[in-house]
Structures are given as structure tokens and as C-alpha cells.
Amino acid sequence: MLDRNILIVDDEESLRLTFEMFLKREGYTNVQTAATFEEALTVISKGPFDLIISDIVLGGEKGTELLRHIRETGISCPVVMVTGFPNLESASEAVRLGAFDYISKPVNKEKLLKLVRQALAFWELELDKRSLILQNEKYQHYLEAIFSSVEDAIIAVDNSCTILKLNRTAETLLDEFRDDHGSDEKRLPGEMGNACLKDALLVIEKGSIVREHVIECVNT
Numbered sequence: 569m570l571d572r573n574i575l576i577v578d579d580e581e582s583l584r585l586t587f588e589m590f591l592k593r594e595g596y597t598n599v600q601t602a603a604t605f606e607e608a609l610t611v612i613s614k615g616p617f618d619l620i621i622s623d624i625v626l627g628g629e630k631g632t633e634l635l636r637h638i639r640e641t642g643i644s645c646p647v648v649m650v651t652g653f654p655n656l657e658s659a660s661e662a663v664r665l666g667a668f669d670y671i672s673k674p675v676n677k678e679k680l681l682k683l684v685r686q687a688l689a690f691w692e693l694e695l696d697k698r699s700l701i702l703q704n705e706k707y708q709h710y711l712e713a714i715f716s717s718v719e720d721a722i723i724a725v726d727n728s729c730t731i732l733k734l735n736r737t738a739e740t741l742l743d744e745f746r747d748d749h750g751s752d753e754k755r756l757p758g759e760m761g762n763a764c765l766k767d768a769l770l771v772i773e774k775g776s777i778v779r780e781h782v783i784e785c786v787n788t
Contacts, residue, residue, distance in 0.1 A: 570595040575612065576588060577602045584601045609637065612643065620647045621650060632665060669686075711724075721735065
């Protein structure tokens with residue numbers, strides 16, 4: 569996580585330089601700073617950032633307004649608010665706007681580094697979750713493309729061999745073999761169903777590959 573992009577926003581030059589020095593000495597290589605509300609907006613627009621640390625007072629502007637802007641523009645990385653005058657109102661506003669944490673000055677080195685590690689670990693988990701969701705969506709689109717384009721019958725089942733999804737060819741095929749309209753529509757019917765069930769169990773339970781299974785059926 570040492571190559572994550574971190575932004576420090578504070579109108580006090582000594583604090584900006586101190587925070588930057590702490591982080592870089594710890595091994596964080598991509599650390600940027602901003603001194604004003606407007607400068608922070610410009611830097612953030614050129615992002616992305618994995619963590620933003622902002623003073624809650626920026627000259628004549630509020631750091632919470634910066635946080636509001638960050639969230640309204642769809643940036644969801646952790647934002648840590650720092651203040652020299654902690655109070656319940658500013659803390660609750662920061663939390664309401666989605667701040668990751670809220671700390672008061674003076675901020676010592678260990679306190680800062682611990683909070684940075686926690687925030688980046690949280691963000692790492694969030695990025696992993698988003699990646700898994702994206703991969704799942706791509707996989708679902710891939711399956712949809714297969715189901716809609718393949719002319720062979722495709723039947724997707726779960727571990728109990730309950731039907732999860734059918735393509736159009738499979739639906740037509742199953743309709744032809746159903747001899748009891750009161751049967752469970754979620755199960756494979758008749759002789760063909762039993763044969764497919766055995767093959768599916770071989771794949772699910774043993775990981776075997778059934779390349780061909782010939783069934784002779786009489787449809788009257």
C-alpha cells in the first residue's frame with residue numbers, strides 16, 4: 569500500500585511539511601499537498617487519490633465543504649478530518665458527510681501513521697470488493713452472451729441439481745419431455761432428467777468431465 573496516492577490539505581505550511589515528511593519517511597512515495605480550498609479542488613480534479621487528509625479549517629473555508637465536494641463528485645476514498653478545536657457539531661457534520669475518521673491536533677507521528685494504515689487497509693478491501701463485483705458482472709454478461717448465442721441446449725444447475733437457468737433451446741427440449749404438468753418445474757424431468765442428473769453430480773461432486781452421454785428416448 570506504500571504506492572497509494574495521498575493528499576494532505578492544510579493552510580499551515582509547517583503541518584503540511586511535517587505530515588508529508590512523516591509519510592515519506594515511512595515509505596509512502598506518492599504524497600501531494602495543497603494549502604487552500606481552491607488549490608485542493610484543482611489537485612483533486614487531477615486525481616485519483618486513495619486517501620485525503622484535510623484540516624477542518626482552510627483559511628476562510630471549511631474543510632467539511634471540501635469533504636462535501638469530494639462526495640458530491642463521486643470520489644469515495646477515505647477522508648480524514650483534522651482540527652485544532654474539536655467540537656461535537658463539526659465532528660457530527662464530518663461523519664454525516666462520510667469522513668473516515670476525525671482527529672484533533674496535535675497529531676503525533678505514530679497517531680498519524682496508524683490512522684493512515686487503517687484508512688488504506690479499509691480502502692484496499694473496498695477496492696477488492698469492487699473488483700470482485702466487476703468481475704462477477706463481466707462473468708454474468710459472458711454467460712448471457714453464451715446463453716443467447718449457442719444453439720445447443722444449456723442447463724445451469726446448483727449443487728442440488730435444481731435448475732437455475734435455461735437457454736431457449738433447453739426450454740423447448742424440456743417441454744417436449746415433460747409428461748406431467750404437475751411436476752416440479754425446477755427439476756430435470758423423466759429419463760433424460762435422470763441421465764443429466766447423474767452427469768451433473770459427477771461434475772459437481774468429483775470434478776469429472778462427461779464429454780458425451782447418449783440417451784435413446786421415445787417421444788409419442
